[in-house]
Amino acid sequence: MYGAVIHAPGDVRYEHREDPRLQQPTDAIIRLTASCVCGSDLWDYRGINPVTQPTPMGHEYVGIVEQVGAAVHNVKVGDFVVGSFFASDNTCEICQAGYQSRCMHLEFVGAGGAQSELLRVPLADGTLVATPGMPDPDLVPSLLAASDVLGTGWFGAVAAEVGPGKTVAVVGDGAVGLLAVLAAEQLGAKRIIAMSRHASRQNLAREFGATDIVEERGDAGVARIKELTGGLGAHSVIEAVGTQESMLQAIRSTRPGGHVGFVGVAHGVELPGEELFYAEVHLMGGPAPVRRFLPDLIERIWRREIDPGKVFDLTLPLSQAAEAYRAMDERRAIKVLLTPDGP
Amino acid sequence: MYGAVIHAPGDVRYEHREDPRLQQPTDAIIRLTASCVCGSDLWDYRGINPVTQPTPMGHEYVGIVEQVGAAVHNVKVGDFVVGSFFASDNTCEICQAGYQSRCMHLEFVGAGGAQSELLRVPLADGTLVATPGMPDPDLVPSLLAASDVLGTGWFGAVAAEVGPGKTVAVVGDGAVGLLAVLAAEQLGAKRIIAMSRHASRQNLAREFGATDIVEERGDAGVARIKELTGGLGAHSVIEAVGTQESMLQAIRSTRPGGHVGFVGVAHGVELPGEELFYAEVHLMGGPAPVRRFLPDLIERIWRREIDPGKVFDLTLPLSQAAEAYRAMDERRAIKVLLTPDGP
The missing domain is CATH 3.90.180.10 (Medium-chain alcohol dehydrogenases, catalytic domain)
Structure with a gap:
């Protein structure tokens, strides 16, 4: 063969x-x-x-x-x-x-x-x-x-405890991130914020159920998510990249008591313990x-x-x-x- | 005054x-x-x-x-x-x-x-x-x-999703760790492993409901927890110290899909992202x-x-x-x- x-x-x-x-x-x-x-x-x-x-x-x-x-x-x-x-x-x-x-x-x-x-x-x-x-x-x-990619995006949404009435943010606009948007929509999320700066990916995100697009990244992206959520952050954030920046962006975009589902294969990520302690968010992820x-x-x-x-x-x-x-x-x-x- | x-x-x-x-x-x-x-x-x-x-x-x-x-x-x-x-x-x-x-x-x-x-x-x-x-x-x-200390130990147990039928391990034998043992007992855990090498603290842990004591620390402690849990690790692990060693001990003592509740105030902790990714455990903690x-x-x-x-x-x-x-x-x-x- x-x-x-x-x-x-x-x-x-x-x-x-x-x-x-x-x-x-x-x-x-x-x-x-x-x-x-x-x-x-x-x-x-x-x-x-x-x-x-x-x-x-x-x-x-x-x-x-x-x-x-x-x-x-x-x-x-x-x-x-x-x-x-x-x-x-x-x-x-x-x-x-x-x-x-x-x-x-x-x-x-x-x-x-x-x-x-x-x-x-x-x-x-x-x-x-x-x-x-x-x-x-x-x-x-x-x-x-x-x-x-669908199974992984779906797991990200489940790990982030997406559910009815919740506000969800998705970090990453690759296939997994886009399908996490689809999963969030299927799991009943009320509001789905896709983080993307590529028109074609934004369009697909919208088709899959995204209600908002955030183009900013890093701290500016976090600030925009906070702005969209009354200063609190999203209930559920799905991380679908696997870098230090994307992980911190996900953690910082989540409200206290909220959930991060991380499915981007981690490369060179080191999570600062004190920040994690005071963030008080749930973390769950890994290979789906x-x-x-x-x-x-x-x-x-x-x-x-x-x-x-x-x-x-x-x-x-x-x-x-x-x-x-x-x-x-x-x-x-x-x-x-x-x-x-x-x- | x-x-x-x-x-x-x-x-x-x-x-x-x-x-x-x-x-x-x-x-x-x-x-x-x-x-x-x-x-x-x-x-x-x-x-x-x-x-x-x-x-x-x-x-x-x-x-x-x-x-x-x-x-x-x-x-x-x-x-x-x-x-x-x-x-x-x-x-x-x-x-x-x-x-x-x-x-x-x-x-x-x-x-x-x-x-x-x-x-x-x-x-x-x-x-x-x-x-x-x-x-x-x-x-x-x-x-x-x-x-x-009781409220914090209790939160650790809740964050680690302690419940009926579960095997729980507690890292740390200070007041919070000991009261996490008590919380685990009250929340219906089937088996409670206290990690301690001090006789008086071991005794109090037993009084509060510990069924097993593990004296080993670090990797040896992890190996002992695995041995006690059919090679899988505990369902729920409560971390009540706040150091790099105790956090890794907690994460490594938890089975895939299990839960770590961390309540030791983090000092100098850096969590390696790849290990966390492949550990596939839930993490939740912070100030109770x-x-x-x-x-x-x-x-x-x-x-x-x-x-x-x-x-x-x-x-x-x-x-x-x-x-x-x-x-x-x-x-x-x-x-x-x-x-x-x-x-």
Whole structure:
């Protein structure tokens, strides 16, 4: 098969790779219908995470089950499935509490490289969720979004305890931030403030339910949020960037007793303890337990209540993976969907 | 009147001070029945917080209302009252949400120095809670504990979402840590692990409801908590120290999806963002909104269901305030109760 492999920062190649094989009786092999490039892939692409050897890329996927191990019972060959970037047994005490991203038997599905034609998914029973049937093609982007960015934005909103009547602010206008706006709207927020200075992203934020846009960043952004909330700050703030500035912006935009849900993968963040102490806000975040939300998200997509697939503003064949990375790196695209090249 | 004044690190004097007077129509003046020395007073005593001028000390108090301003309606002259170290209106949006320690009109009651004979309490209507009647003398220490250390330990337990069936660990064996054990027991925890290496404090922890004692600290302490919890960590961890080591010990002792309630006043703490991200625990803490809990705590004390006053293992007349500080600084006493010297 063929897939995307990163060789060095800025150097992603579409190349021949060995077909994945069942390694454990709990594995499944799926033929990918679509995959995509994640904001977190750019940490490697930009050399912020070290690239020490050629590494298959991609951890977001939807596809059709092609093979299952002998111990797999919840999905069968021919099912259309969605899974998370983390494989989880979904039965351990941590999974049962809803934290599948910290499953006691956690594996990183992305190790197999989902920007490819075939993917091995460990712990298939716990990880994969089958759709009610074969999806209409226009649903595929949304189902793919559920695999990570929608699930992550949704977790951010849940971690920030978004709910009816609340004022929510979202720091970050990437796909995750935009889908956190969508999640906040679905979870009943009264007012949703999106922080963005890009017209196309502002528009999508509004489409997803944002009621206000704040263009300022840092302290000026915090001041503007305070201004919009009677001096108090938002009830719920979702952080979807992962930098020191964005974390402090999120914490400082939250009212005392409010909640910060942080889902941007932290890079170089150090939280000052005294500020945190006197801020008196709730903090919860980390890698999203997407699996917790998948059944609900698939249902909402299937009923066409939400259209998270709109974050894909560029579709390319897998063979043009290099261009997909470039487009996202240069912020020409919010998120790029990749489809197999065909025979 | 007379009261305790700190002049420099290690130099606390019992000296004449001017009687406090009503400054606002919302003030009350109370005659103190008892006061005490707080672990946080030691930050000044030890020179960790700078002492730049002679400063009246003390912020924990119970007493009898002696005078009220014209706008005070909820307490009257002659009432026995308990209040928090923070004065709060108890009516603003933040107070109504239960975060009176971040009231929009917050004042620090301790500015008046509660280790004295009389104390001015601002925002008396929102701050003070009257007991059902004049307390029996043996209830006074417990009511005094409610003013801060019990309320703070209780908040730690609530912030850590302690509840029935849960395993709780408490980092810190000062009065707050010990009363967090009591709070955890009252809130229905199934298992309570107290981290302490002092026999007398271990005994009191057991009396308050601790089921296990862990003597190890730092990484060894974390390993022991993991060992006691099937490798997972505790559901709820209460941090009652405020140092880098204790914060990391608390975070690392918590299972994914679990809750850390931190109430030790943070000094020199920097939380590494990446560790926090992958720990995937809830963090909540800060100065306790004691006022939220006071009516409930007073009721439990009045019904003699709890005896938090046991944390006072030394009682001295106010004139011996200097010795009270020494005893706590040298850890000869867990907590010292101070009574007026009388005429």
